[in-house]
Amino acid sequence: MAHDQPWRASGTTRLPLGHCCQVTAGPSGSLLDTLHDGPSGVPVIAPPDLTEHLTVDTRRIRRVPDSQAQRLARFALQAGDILLVRQGTLGRLALIGAEHTGWFYSSSCLRIRPDRTRILPEYLAAYLAHPPVQRELVAQAQSGTVPSLNSAMLNEFPVEVPPLARQQSVVDALADIDEQIEVQRMMLNRLVTLRPSVFDKLTRGE
Missing domain, CATH: 1.20.5 (Single alpha-helices involved in coiled-coils or other helix-helix interfaces)
Incomplete structure (x- = not known):
């Protein structure tokens, strides 16, 4: 797998994603067993909510009660995070905006939090959505009844960083x-x- 080394003389380097981002898998299903469709509570973004335009469709968003938010605190989102589907529609992703700050994400997603001193969230989202990169990413998936990605794979996934x-x-x-x-x-x-x-x-x- 890739290591820290010059990729091109132009200054672009090819790094494992984990060298410029933090990758966190979604909470276990047991932590989300109180999901509901009502208007109250904290929204939880799931794979069907991610659009092909790298945005979040909030029309069918589900929520967890406010009383459960504390135990999910480490899965809270902030502006500039990227959500990537790890089960189901592999590779679909969204760039999280300020309006989604404090929301959570489902167990079928991975959260990528870029180190902004090394890589811009908008650039990384565009890079990961680039068709050749998508093909390479999906090819990394574990085979099985439901192909999936995990945080270890994603941490080692090579990224071109200009x-x-x-x-x-x-x-x-x-x-x-x-x-x-x-x-x-x-x-x-x-x-x-x-x-x-x-x-x-x-x-x-x-």
Whole structure:
């Protein structure tokens, strides 16, 4: 497996993820046996809540009672954490925002907490979501009835780490592209909505 060593003369290094992040597996199922669908309590993010856009869909989020929060304190999330699915839809991930601070995560996820002096959370999320990296990550999964990843595997998983300034340039460029994608998506949705009314008007000779 990878070791601390120069990867490219440009300053990028290839490190085991555990050298620049803390990886923590989710709580055991017994600690989440009071999950419920009600509006009160602390939200718990599960694999179905992670979207393909690296965000969290909160519409069907489940919760644990406030009285149980203390025993789950070490699994609390903070802005910049990355959640990665370790069972089920392997490799799906989300970047945790400030609005999710203090929430918990399920036993089917791993929490990655980047060392910001070495790697930016936004860069790492984009890196781990990159298709070739996703394929390499999923290939590491333990075989079995339900393929899975664990924290030991993830700690050894190699990550390309450019200098922080270059990481920020990557993040900014991808943000610009994502903004353009959203603009184009909105235009497409508008045209799809407009199409039936144009058809009606044209067939009526208006």
